Amino acid sequence: MFRIVTRQDSSPGEEAAGGSPTRGPLSRDLVLRTAIQLVDEDGLEALSMRHLAARLGRDPMALYRYSTNRESLLDGLAELLLDQWAIPVAGSGGGAWLDQLRRAAHDFRHLALQHPHLIPLLVTRPLSTPLGLRPLGALRPLERILAILREAGFDPAGALHAYRAYYGFLMGHLINELEEFVVNADEDEIGLRLGLHRLPRKDFPNLRDLAAVLLDYDGEAELDQGMTIILHGLEAQLQDSPVTPA
Amino acid sequence: MFRIVTRQDSSPGEEAAGGSPTRGPLSRDLVLRTAIQLVDEDGLEALSMRHLAARLGRDPMALYRYSTNRESLLDGLAELLLDQWAIPVAGSGGGAWLDQLRRAAHDFRHLALQHPHLIPLLVTRPLSTPLGLRPLGALRPLERILAILREAGFDPAGALHAYRAYYGFLMGHLINELEEFVVNADEDEIGLRLGLHRLPRKDFPNLRDLAAVLLDYDGEAELDQGMTIILHGLEAQLQDSPVTPA
DNA sequence: TACGACCGCTCTACACCGTAGACACTATGG
DNA sequence: CCATAGTGTCTACGGTGTAGAGCGGTCGTA
Numbered sequence: 001m002f003r004i005v006t007r008q009d010s011s012p013g014e015e016a017a018g019g020s021p022t023r024g025p026l027s028r029d030l031v032l033r034t035a036i037q038l039v040d041e042d043g044l045e046a047l048s049m050r051h052l053a054a055r056l057g058r059d060p061m062a063l064y065r066y067s068t069n070r071e072s073l074l075d076g077l078a079e080l081l082l083d084q085w086a087i088p089v090a091g092s093g094g095g096a097w098l099d100q101l102r103r104a105a106h107d108f109r110h111l112a113l114q115h116p117h118l119i120p121l122l123v124t125r126p127l128s129t130p131l132g133l134r135p136l137g138a139l140r141p142l143e144r145i146l147a148i149l150r151e152a153g154f155d156p157a158g159a160l161h162a163y164r165a166y167y168g169f170l171m172g173h174l175i176n177e178l179e180e181f182v183v184n185a186d187e188d189e190i191g192l193r194l195g196l197h198r199l200p201r202k203d204f205p206n207l208r209d210l211a212a213v214l215l216d217y218d219g220e221a222e223l224d225q226g227m228t229i230i231l232h233g234l235e236a237q238l239q240d241s242p243v244t245p246a
Numbered sequence: 247m248f249r250i251v252t253r254q255d256s257s258p259g260e261e262a263a264g265g266s267p268t269r270g271p272l273s274r275d276l277v278l279r280t281a282i283q284l285v286d287e288d289g290l291e292a293l294s295m296r297h298l299a300a301r302l303g304r305d306p307m308a309l310y311r312y313s314t315n316r317e318s319l320l321d322g323l324a325e326l327l328l329d330q331w332a333i334p335v336a337g338s339g340g341g342a343w344l345d346q347l348r349r350a351a352h353d354f355r356h357l358a359l360q361h362p363h364l365i366p367l368l369v370t371r372p373l374s375t376p377l378g379l380r381p382l383g384a385l386r387p388l389e390r391i392l393a394i395l396r397e398a399g400f401d402p403a404g405a406l407h408a409y410r411a412y413y414g415f416l417m418g419h420l421i422n423e424l425e426e427f428v429v430n431a432d433e434d435e436i437g438l439r440l441g442l443h444r445l446p447r448k449d450f451p452n453l454r455d456l457a458a459v460l461l462d463y464d465g466e467a468e469l470d471q472g473m474t475i476i477l478h479g480l481e482a483q484l485q486d487s488p489v490t491p492a
Numbered sequence: 493t494a495c496g497a498c499c500g501c502t503c504t505a506c507a508c509c510g511t512a513g514a515c516a517c518t519a520t521g522g
Numbered sequence: 523c524c525a526t527a528g529t530g531t532c533t534a535c536g537g538t539g540t541a542g543a544g545c546g547g548t549c550g551t552a
Contacts, residue, residue, distance in 0.1 A: 025529080049510065059531045061511075070510065120373065124366045126425055131460070132441015139445070139453060146452035157459045159452070165472045168418025175417065176410050179372055195378015199385070206392035206405070207385060213403045214377070226411045229483070233475030271500075294538065305502045307540075316539065494552085502545075509538065516531075522524090 026058065028066040032076050039077070039117045049073075071128070075135065078125045081118050083137035084111055090147035097152035098235065102227050104145070105170050109223055112174050119178055123171060142167075153238055162234050169230050170223075177219040272302065274312040278322050285323070285363050295319075317374070321381065324371045327364050329383035330357055336393035343398035344481065348473050350391070351416050355469055358420045365424055369417060388413075399484055408480050415476050416469075423465040 034056055039047050049070055053060040067073040085108050088100045112119050126134065145166065149159035196211045280302055285293050295316055299306040313319040331354050334346045358365050372380065391412065395405035442457045 048508080050508080060509095061532080062530050064511075065529065120370045123369050123421055127366065127421070130441050131425070132444060136445070136449070139450065143450045143453045146456070150452055156452070156455045160456055160459050161468060161471060164419065164422050164468060165415070165475055168422050168472065169411070169415045169476075170418070171421065172414025172416070172418035173410065175369055175373070176414050179377070195376050198378060199382070203382070204385065204389045206396055206402070207389045209402045210392070210406055213406050222407060222410060225407060226414065229411055229476060229479030230415075232482070233479055236478070237475070295540080296538075307503085308501050310540075311500065495550105496552105497548105497550085499548080500546095503543085504541105505543105506541085507539095510536095512533105512535085514532085514534105516529100518527105518529080520525100520527080522526100 026056065026062060026066060028076070031056065031063060031066045032073075032080050035073065035077055036080065036115065036118065040115055044117050044120065074121055075125055075129065075138075077118060078121045079135040079137040081111065081115060081122065082141055085141050087141055087144040087148075089144070090151040097148050098231050100148050101145070101166060101231060102224070105166075105223060105227050106220070108170060109174065109177075109220065112178065113219075116178050119174055123175065158238075162237070165230055165234065169226055173219075173223050173226055177217075177222070272304065272308060272312060274322070277302065277309060277312045277319075278326050281319065281323055282326065282361065282364065286361055290363050290366065320367055321371055321375065321384075323364060324367045325381040325383040327357065327361060327368065328387055331387050333387055333390040334394075335390070336397040343394050344477050346394050347391070347412060347477060348470070351412075351469060351473050352466070354416060355420065355423075355466065358424065359465075362424050365420055369421065404483075408483070411476055411480065415472055419465075419469050419472055423463075423468070 031052070035047060035052055038052060038055055042051075049063055050060045053063055056062075063073070067076055085104070087104045087107075090097075090100075126138070131139075142163065145163050146159050149162050150156070154162055196208055196214075199208055201208060277298070281293060281298055284298060284301055288297075295306045295309055299309055302308075309319070313322055331350070333350045333353075336343075336346075372384070377385075388409065391409050392405050395408050396402070400408055442454055442460075445454055447454060
């Protein structure tokens with residue numbers, strides 16, 4: 001906006017993204033990383049091309065050299081996040097796959113907690129891009145999990161079903177958990193209890209009983225418990241009918 | 247926009263929302279119903295205050311009498327949808343709860359398929375409103391499911407955990423399914439296959455194997471199968487430890 | 493009947509948004 | 523030395539949400 005830089009302010013590396021307007025040349029990666037930082041700090045709705053550009057000390061239009069759209073920028077963020085999801089490589093038979101999937105779930109949860117505002121992107125963005133056309137980084141986790149499942153003994157169709165149960169539950173859980181998370185950050189205990197207290201006892205007896213329970217929510221334990229359910233189910237399915245009849 | 251109405255075009259009932267600009271007085275319900283119709287037809291991003299107002303034959307500012315915000319309008323839509331989710335009343339012991347939950351899941355899936363563009367709302371909107379402060383209509387499903395679970399024998403904490411596994415998976419599944427849905431509407435088989443074909447075989451062997459399977463996706467069967475997994479898991483948990491030690 | 497409050501709605505205006513199109517500067521390579 | 527390509531800027535347009543003032547009708551009360 002104001003700051004007129006002579007083009008090379010300090011070391012030209014891309015480590016910028018530190019808060020102050022940037023000097024060195026832009027790059028897709030720098031743009032995306034700065035965007036993620038912006039979202040982490042100020043939430044998704046604060047991510048406008050103009051804000052992002054300001055943070056980079058550039059004209060808004062400069063961003064369009066590195067992503068054709070605001071939409072595609074969002075896709076880029078989702079991809080970058082998904083690509084950080086480290087999934088163990090398939091192999092080392094036995095019941096290893098159960099542990100691998102469980103661990104991967106926990107890993108992803110940690111990622112999600114670091115970037116809570118990005119999770120909605122993960123859920124809504126893919127809705128607009130055909131599976132086959134998504135950026136490779138976004139498909140890699142899917143491929144890896146499929147590999148683990150195939151290795152475990154599922155046929156292609158079975159692996160897909162299993163993946164869907166797994167990933168579906170994982171996303172569902174995270175959304176549930178982040179809900180609490182974001183909420184509690186603002187309101188803390190009291191607000192929550194107050195909120196519940198407002199409910200007419202006649203119509204919401206069970207919900208009102210939950211005030212106490214809701215307050216000490218342990219997302220990690222809950223995810224683990226849910227994973228146990230899912231994985232047991234998958235295991236049973238694998239043993240019952242090693243090959244699903246189409 | 248153009249059309250100047252003399253204030254009473256035809257019968258003043260609220261059955262408007264039929265496509266042409268409306269006559270009779272507005273009402274929150276009419277606004278919301280028209281909004282849902284707009285979203286169903288043109289997608290979520292087409293829902294602007296101005297478009298909605300135009301469809302109602304009113305000035306945009308008129309809408310603010312019935313929802314303080316665009317945001318709260320979105321919340322209203324989510325509530326209206328959730329409130330349409332018919333969940334059987336708890337009761338009639340035995341294993342009935344398993345069937346009830348399964349049926350409820352299928353019912354919700356049908357609802358979701360009727361309004362695919364609204365589902366993202368269901369997922370993202372609650373993130374901004376503390377649980378206790380959500381509109382009652384949005385909490386009713388939660389209360390009903392808790393009732394079923396309590397009736398089945400879960401204690402409050404257990405019921406909450408069970409609910410989360412259930413609802414989490416349900417949402418996750420729907421998002422997965424709608425993904426396919428929306429995609430296939432546009433591209434149909436060929437595009438999908440083409441998309442997958444693009445992937446480097448070396449890095450995505452498993453994904454490429456799935457082309458065929460992806461094409462005959464049966465969401466209903468898959469949901470049912472997933473529900474079997476989840477419900478079995480819940481049942482086992484109920485029998486193993488009828489009361490979870492906090 | 494008269495009057496004041498209120499309700500439903502419209503008008504105007506503002507700040508912000510995404511982005512098309514033309515242009516400037518700089519670096520490169522023949 | 524000039525052509526070319528890549529990067530970033532400027533300006534402008536049509537769209538968005540919504541604040542604030544104003545306007546006509548209806549209703550409660552006198």
